[in-house]
Amino acid sequence: MIGAYKGDSRLMGTALINAPITLLLISFSFFTLMYAYVTSDFSVKNVWENSHSLQPILYRATGTWGNHEGSMLLWVLILAIFAGLVALFGKSLPLKLRANVLGVQAWVLALFLLFILLTSNPFERLVNVPFEGEDLNPILQDIGLAIHPPLLYVGYVGFSLTFAFAVAALIDGKLDAAWARWVRPWTLLAWVFLTAGIAMGSYWAYYELGWGGWWFWDPVENASFMPWLSGTALLHSALVMEKRSALKIWTVLLAIITFSLSLLGTFLVRSGVLTSVHAFATDPERGLFILAILVFFIGGSLFLFALRSNQLQAGGIFAPISREGALVFNNLMLTTATISVLSGTLYPLILEALTGDKISVGAPYFNPTFGLLMLPVILVMPLGPLLAWKRGDIVGVFQRVFALSLFVICATAIAYGFLYDGPWLAPLGLGLAIWAMVGAFAELQLRAGFFNVPLGKAVQRLFKLPGSMWGTAFAHFGLGVTLLGIVSVTAYEQENIVVMKPGQQAEISGYTIVYKGNVPRQYANYISEDSRFDILRGGNVITEMAPSKRFYTTRKSPTSESAIYHAGFSQLYIALGEREDQGGMIVRIWWKPLISLIWIGTIFMVLGGCFSLVDRRYRYAVPKLAKQKKEDITDAKD
């Protein structure tokens, strides 16, 4: 970074070598820790506290990051990987920008490494080597731990690169459409991973916690959701910047905010401040350290932003009704939603710290606030891509989606006909979801010219459309699918909580559940008692479900494992409650219509992100497209 400042190309060059070397060294320590875990080396305190030699090898390996120290190490490893990627593959970047980016990245890396070294050393040794480990937290002994944290961290940390780009641009004072073009794929990559990570975490909590909820507005969830919201806003504003050179200052600010929220999430989760303000006060070392890092980066970058932002040119102008206008609207709503989640998460903490008043902010606050803000976003979503850049024709757009609107209104009416005794808002919600799903493909349909040109030609054109257009369609479609799942399960979920003895049966939504009895089982590090249920429909046994109660012998902790039967996109969910006195068992049975769609929708969002990523225009400029880009730039000039 100093090199870039002095304009010394040799010093700038060192960054390119330093980044991969750092990566190599951090990988070495990470895999050393993993090796200690896999081989159950209990002379390492961290391994002793969080592992057990009888655990299956998968959980011994993933236990590496199933604890504070190890997960911080994973954090910096991913940070180093991203820096390494830029150093190795960012050849098309101007040297100065690349050196600055790597410099900023190295700063983040250095401070977090210092954090690990000073407060969270994973390699602390024990003098008296224990014979056996303390076992990993049973809830974490799941395939979810193998997938969820790495995905989430790649997402979190990926935004550090966006941040590094933003700060580099601020230092350099040069911010143009080309910058946005370089930043967008990296942001997209981080976004794809974060989306997958959050979805995975949500599904994991859904089946593991066993009370059938899939989103709890828990501060830890919010910590990952806030960067996702602002990251989504960033994707959209960077699009405006890339294509139209407008919204520069805002985009840079969003890039800074997004990573700041990632850091804030790390602080919230890792400092213990969430459990209670007091827990934080009694062991303030780690929390204060991350807080200092937080203040340094957020404060520093915002200061730099304030210093430099007026030097940046504002860029292109557009009418309110235009593609830019729609994207700005998206940004307005997403940012407000981020603020509402942020205030809901932090408000109780700040209030307690300042006044000592304890309040709770839970789902009854977040659901209406967030829902109301998302409603207009989804309404506008299908229209946005149909509007022209600079100055759109709203009447024209409405003409184009006229058939679609009619279809959606009919679908809603039909939904009302069938579901008249349900909540009256629900069919409207379903209609909105269908609007989003079908509307997502309106752009593809129009560009391919279906109904205007012969079918074969339209199909041909369809596959020639750029990947990013497919990406938009898929991501928007995914959001609609997720919404459909949410509305359906919120409005039409059925619940049956019964005390059952072996031989008894219960009914739910046309299914008969027969309790057959319990089967004890012995596993390596826990004992389990499976309760077996036959599921009948129309008198025939269609499947067997076996939720269970486990007892982890080392930690002496019981867990309850739910069982899920997939009926299309709907699910039958059985969780075991307390045992009653006379041999009965409390059994919670849920019928969750279309709930799988919530996560299937996120798969479409991720796919959409991937389609945009492989858009060849990001990889190399083919001569034909280069011409188009030139036009883009001349466009941007006026």
Place this chain on the structure above:
Amino acid sequence: MQKIKYLLSSFILLCFLMVGFVAHGANPDEILEDVKLEDRAREISAKVRCMVCQNQSIDDSEAEVARDLRILIREKLVEGKSNQEIYDFLVSKYGEFILLQPRLKSNTLLLWGLPILALFLGIIGLFMFLRKKPQEEKAELSKEEEEALKKLLSE
């Protein structure tokens, strides 16, 4: 016809006997017979925090304290108390912390107001931004940028 009716009713009776106890509620033995009251009980329970849990409502929790509170709420409902009276009672006994949906008071004004304020300021900011005179800006590319562009295009 009579026979079918008889069969049907005995079948229903059989089901009822075999099923033990069917209801919608937290634990089967807590459920109120009055469906309307039970619905209200669940609505309230979903908004009351389980004090010993991490961010769970008493409706979701299996903790003993949560169960006690659920029963308490149902007793109050049977007594004919309104939802508001029950919330007030809970707050007087356990403090504001017990409500998952904070009430609008002087110290939560900012919490509820912030999203609205943010949206409002955002709209104002946007309005000012859009009102800026549409002047023709000349974004000349600098020499370096021109070169960078050329390089990028030729790749």
